Amino acid sequence: MTQPYNTLRASPIRQRGLSLIELMVGMLIGLLLIGGMISVFAANKQTYRYNEELARLQENSRFAVEFIQRSLRMAGHIGCPELNAPPTALQRASLVPALDLKTITAVTAYRYSTSNPGVLASMGMSAKSGTDVVTVTYGSGASATLDAVVQAGDDSLVIKNNALGFKQGEVALISNCEQAELFSISNTPASGNSVTLEHKAGGGNNPAGTHWAWAEDARIMRLNQQIFFIGPSTGRTTNRQGNAFNSLYVGTNEMVEGVDDMVITYGVPASAGGTEVSQYVDVTAVTDWSDVLAIKIELLMASVDDNAITENQTVTFNGTAATKTDHRMYSTAATTISLRGNVD
Numbered sequence: 001m002t003q004p005y006n007t008l009r010a011s012p013i014r015q016r017g018l019s020l021i022e023l024m025v026g027m028l029i030g031l032l033l034i035g036g037m038i039s040v041f042a043a044n045k046q047t048y049r050y051n052e053e054l055a056r057l058q059e060n061s062r063f064a065v066e067f068i069q070r071s072l073r074m075a076g077h078i079g080c081p082e083l084n085a086p087p088t089a090l091q092r093a094s095l096v097p098a099l100d101l102k103t104i105t106a107v108t109a110y111r112y113s114t115s116n117p118g119v120l121a122s123m124g125m126s127a128k129s130g131t132d133v134v135t136v137t138y139g140s141g142a143s144a145t146l147d148a149v150v151q152a153g154d155d156s157l158v159i160k161n162n163a164l165g166f167k168q169g170e171v172a173l174i175s176n177c178e179q180a181e182l183f184s185i186s187n188t189p190a191s192g193n194s195v196t197l198e199h200k201a202g203g204g205n206n207p208a209g210t211h212w213a214w215a216e217d218a219r220i221m222r223l224n225q226q227i228f229f230i231g232p233s234t235g236r237t238t239n240r241q242g243n244a245f246n247s248l249y250v251g252t253n254e255m256v257e258g259v260d261d262m263v264i265t266y267g268v269p270a271s272a273g274g275t276e277v278s279q280y281v282d283v284t285a286v287t288d289w290s291d292v293l294a295i296k297i298e299l300l301m302a303s304v305d306d307n308a309i310t311e312n313q314t315v316t317f318n319g320t321a322a323t324k325t326d327h328r329m330y331s332t333a334a335t336t337i338s339l340r341g342n343v344d
Contacts (some may be wrong), residue, residue, distance in 0.1 A: 053308035061333040064256040072337040074138040075105030079175030105289040108132040127229040143219035150214040171223045208320040260302040267294035303329040
């Protein structure tokens, strides 16, 4: 049987490459995919910035509050007695009149301004105008013990060891559970055991010699004075966008970045000598710092860089709501601290 002749032949022309329409469609799809990837990347980057600044802000808030609390809880501590003890239990001893346990109070403060720089002027520092500068005085928690009895009028004493590293010119405090007095170390104490601390006349001592006799149960410690304030950062003076920001300082040391503002009120009794807080007042209303029983502090924290958020943020600080437009992340932190020895 004869097969029919197949008239279909393979075309000698074959398609090569893409048509212009197909190429344009492919390019459009590619651009859409790339745009989506860029959008996801940008969103992830902003989320990373947000989470990073939030974590740093929370960490700084926690550290600032804990550091202030730790110092203020020690305010007035000088061993068993406190700085509000009867004057008969406190003596300047041989220290220069600039520091007298009878007149030192656990906490003092003043409102900073360019016309009233106070103690910061001598330190070469400045604070944010309108904020408080707070000075806290206390004996250090770590102490040394006597290696021998000290007689009244002695101009030196011997401690069991100098593990605390006492140095010449430091103000030291000797205390037991009945009394306390100050002296300035006039020699260069050695290291090791049975170390002599001298407080001879001159170099801060006038006159020499202790006021009381001291048994070996007495404790010797440093007298600490810490000055808290907020001011412009001196470490990283500007953020990555070139803008200045504030930090929390202790003396000349920049402790916490991003503390933008600080409001402090002071708890006082209804009448002098009271032991219960009646009201919290502004620094300008405090007439006797020995009557301050508690301190309430509110901090306005801010991220250092201004790329943490993309929208304006409303934050309530010191009872007032304000809208922040600089795209920094803001939060507040507050604490109330009872002053040691002032509240029954």
